[in-house]
Amino acid sequence: MKRLAAVDLGASSGRVMAGSVGPGQLEIEEVRRFPNGAVRAAGTLYWDVLGLHREILAGLGQAHRAGPLDGIGIDSWAVDYGLLDARGNLLGNPVHYRDARTEGVLERVVRTVPERELFDVTGLQQLPFNTLYQLVSEKDRLATASTLLLIPDLLAYWLTGQAGAEHTNASTTQLYDVRARTWATGLAGRVGVPARLLPPLREPGERIGTLLPDLAAELALPELPVVAVGSHDTASAVVAVPAEPGANFAYISSGTWSLVGLELDAPELGDAALAANFTNEGGVDGTIRFLRNVMGLWVLTETLRTWSARDERAELAEVLAEAAAAPPLGAVVDVDAPAFLPPGDMPARIAAACRETGQRPPATRGELVRCIVDSLALAYRRTVRQAARLAGRTVDVVHIVGGGAHNTLLCQLTADACEVPVLAGPVEAAALGNVLVQARTLGAGLPDLAAMRELIRRTQPLRRYTPSGGDWAAAEARLHPAGVSR
Ligand code: ADP
Ligand code: LRH
DSSP, rough: EEEEEEEEEEEEEEEEEEEEEEEEEHHHHHEEEEEEOEETTTTTEEEEEEHHHHHHHHHHHHHHSSSSOOOOEEOOOOOOOOEEESSBBBBBOOOOOTTTGGGTHHHHHHHOOOOHHHHHHHHOOOOOOOOHHHHHHHHTGGGGGGGEOOOOOHHHHHHHHHEEEEEETTTTOOOEEETTTTEEEHHHHHOOOOOOGGGOOOOOOOEEEEHHHHHHHHOOOOEEEEEEEOBBBBHHHHHHHOOTTTOOEEEESSSSSEEEEEEESSOOOHHHHTTTOOOOOEOOGEEEEEEEETTTTTHHHHHHHHHHHOOOOHHHHHHHHHHHHHTSSSSSTTTGGGGGSSSSOHHHHHHHHHTTTTOOOOOHEEEEHHHHHHHHHHHHHHHHHHHHHHHHOOOOOOESSGGGGOHHHHHHHHHHHTTTTOOOOOOOHHHHHHHHHHHHHHOOOOEEEOOOOOOOHHHHEEEEEEOOOOOOHHHHHHHHTTSSOO
């Protein structure tokens, strides 16, 4: 048996999980969970990256005390980074991708490098917060920097002293050549990002290094190997999608964001994929994650936050029960509208979106939450269908992994909206994918993704939802009368 620590940092919470892997065996337990999110200071939204580092160290110590560890892997949300100076010191605090500093940057950049060309090289969807746009927004500060490290690479650097960039997360920067699997240094130069900032790439499964001796001593840990996993949380989550061999499956990695798409062997770079704003992110073992970002449970979390800021106490389980009892498909909104991206008053934005599309805004808490969950399921339908059409595939089953797999209303409505069965679970897919890739590196067998998924199917609780109807096409027509829009 190997016992492995998976550090998995989502945009809402971080956790240190301990996974045990042996022949035909896979168990995972939560060792430590801590909140994560934006911290606003002097008008800028930051991450508390040092707080995350402190929590990781505490979690690793705890995990090892509960049973000796054999390795450590780190995955996190994508696109964000820290800059280091020539001595390896952090220059400034990493900024949150929802910060307003990227407003208008994408529009400026595409005047220099047209969208078609950007997509041709990087295969990436246009999101205003792609690393490329974040870097351009702080171009004047780049002269003092010598290395850019994406969040999981930065945290691994603090554990091992080794700097590098793991491929799956590098592929989310829009500075990565999706076909050559190298940094797109020519593109970086054209937008004014110095190529010297981009560190050597490393494959998921590579050993990054070992815990620094002083850290190991402080934590009473051995000098454990730190292994590069699919360091983009979505890449690790897709590893743990319990797809049957040969199945025509789509996946939804449903957490703060919902990442909805297919696993392909090669990027899909046609005009239709560009027009539909699909992305080709790098997956573990050279796969391509052909997907689209759907705004996700963020809209619900932010709604709860808005209510609690007004002292209207609202527990998730309670409002979901009210939503389940509310009339179906009363009002729907396009959750992917840019208005829902920044933090703020989601109930007010939802009401405004309903009025704009000639619908009566939700009148009660239950109706509002029902509107969010219906709208998410509708976006899942739209995106799964688009992905299948663009890739020339059929989809017979949709896997939901991540925290959204706990949401029984959302899972049922997804089966209804997509008109195919939904298989929900595992909830901790990213941590499981992280553990499995480490386990392979450290000699636990598991030669390929199929073997990893087989182990997930055999060991993890999954729940099946069967389609039960609803007029989803009519709901879609309320939002996009002329067909699917971008
Ligand atoms: P991230 O990795 O982005 O931080 P997670 O995958 O942990 O996100 O998912 C968090 C979301 O999962 C929460 O915002 C919540 O909506 C949903 N969730 C978690 N637990 C439950 C639950 N017991 N019932 C319903 N939804 C849940
Ligand atoms: C999900 C995620 C997603 C990215 C976003 C920034 O946690 O990594 O895949 O697009 O965060």
